[in-house]
Amino acid sequence: MAKLSDVAARAGVSVSAVSRVLSGDPSARLSEATRERVRKAAGEVGYHPNFAGRALKLARTDVIALIVPDVTNSLFADLTRGVEDEAVARGCVMLLARSEDMHPGGAMFDRLVGEGRVDGIVLQPRDGTDPEELAQSVGGRGPLVTIHQRLPGASSVVVPDALAARRATEHLIALGHRRIGFAGGLAESPTAQRRAAGYAAALEEAGIAPDTGLVTWRGYREPDGRASTAELLALPQPPTAVVAANVNAAVGVLAQARAQGLAVPGELSVVAVHDAWTAAHTWPPLTCVKLPLYELGRTAAAALARVVDGGPVEHLSVEDPEPVLITRESTAPPRA
Amino acid sequence: MAKLSDVAARAGVSVSAVSRVLSGDPSARLSEATRERVRKAAGEVGYHPNFAGRALKLARTDVIALIVPDVTNSLFADLTRGVEDEAVARGCVMLLARSEDMHPGGAMFDRLVGEGRVDGIVLQPRDGTDPEELAQSVGGRGPLVTIHQRLPGASSVVVPDALAARRATEHLIALGHRRIGFAGGLAESPTAQRRAAGYAAALEEAGIAPDTGLVTWRGYREPDGRASTAELLALPQPPTAVVAANVNAAVGVLAQARAQGLAVPGELSVVAVHDAWTAAHTWPPLTCVKLPLYELGRTAAAALARVVDGGPVEHLSVEDPEPVLITRESTAPPRA
């Protein structure tokens, strides 16, 4: 409510003096006595800079938007926290939005960056969206950083998906498994491709011949994990272990195994790439490879800040910390 | 990018004419020919009203904030969708924030309503926060609607918690259970109190004597459910069924039962108040009483809009649709 002029009147100085003091303008020549009076007056009237006035003048809002496929999916919890923490550290506010609402021709982008509500966007595209079409709708409409996936003309940040899947697979191999299935995301999904590559690399390194029948591409949701598992278990020689490309899919894997009367981990071991708090509450609790998603969020927000400030397009990979195996109870040596 | 003056220049009219045409001002006297020219020009240059300019002049942003304890908890999924849908329907944008960040003396409120970033706030207080302290920090700082809980001076919206708990308890009674435990939220939590009251009412109506030993007040999180269950199962006469005051707590109930080797629903039935997609993926899938949380969100957003427009403080309860029992696999008749 209180504005600059209120503070100015109370301190007996001009509006511009107040502005300079409060924004800490170093080039301002004002006596320490005046500065003190201004600060005191500002405190007394409870001054808060008006967002609209400031945004109008500066042509920037210090708001960034994070758009994820599903705000309320626990998979995005760490990412969200990372983006928000980085935003706050930079004096920004984070606006969270669902990419669900993004479809009709980029109306959401118009509304956010087109109207100048936000300085830029961190976007995790929904799995299976066509990059071409997305690039079309997003256009060069404003500063953009994508997550997990590149888009022409925008910065991007990824995590070491291949390495994570590799660690997961290695864990199973170390336990003695030789027939290992892969419950992957959609075949078009870049993350799913990378994770599949890591899975394949681990097998190859262990001298295990690849078997395309053991690799499925159903998707990242719970029913997709179920379908993958049904497919794998119907094989003449079903796997003794499964690498699930994501926690939600892994929950589906567990459900399907249970439905078919298979004991986990006794008759089927399950390990998931990704980690989320839900993984500790499944039955049995899921062994996971934790990806640095919090750091992904921070990195993405930082990258966006640089783009907003006119920096060049960058493509980053978060290598630190490395994906780490979190052993719970869903993996065990295969039955003799 | 394009502004009013660009459109005006292209259409050969004044800025004010453009503003009036585009905002559909009925009191404007402009020929249809001019209107058409303006609309055409606006389309050609891709005009979008600048958010800051508009907000500055109108002293409103058409942004509302939804503050929940944990953005990424699936419990809040329906609520979030409800608030957002209502906001969008009213031409607003929703800003999602964590109430986690709310603590230090209301800095978050200052940042949101104090700086005029949002027109108002829909707030679900974190469980266990002191209403007095919260009221203090929120003050009359701006339009506010609270969820599940009243705060002096603010509108509020609730759901029929008592009725939901009652339906859950009745379900167990109908199955033949007589010793029914209650795994509640914190004793200070208004929702927990209402749900406990509904539980008690159902017992009384069935002529079952209340037993305070069967009622626990640990909290709404997963470990709280575990603790409640451990407490209940340690009783000389443990219950054959449990009403969990919330899905997360119910997950803990399931975990503890499993840990103690109790079959669900064979030896212990579990029903939860609340519903979320996670409830369908537990083992066994949870029988729940679904509360109208989506409608709660819509109602809250609508109430906030009225407060923003200068309406009076209201206290609403969402009675439609009624809480409904969703039968899954965690409940069964007690063993003889």
Next chain:
DNA sequence: GCCGTTTGCGCAAACGATTGATCAGGCGTT
């Protein structure tokens, strides 16, 4: 005592949209 420099501060013009007040013609009436 004069001049150049520094210090301390205020003036006023933006930023983009909205809106009450105003103005120029055209037309009908007296």
Next chain:
DNA sequence: AACGCCTGATCAATCGTTTGCGCAAACGGC
């Protein structure tokens, strides 16, 4: 021909901040 009135459109002030520039007063050097 003088007058008022309606139509169609513009003028100009306003919202609250920021910032380049200007203007005094004080100060130091000669």
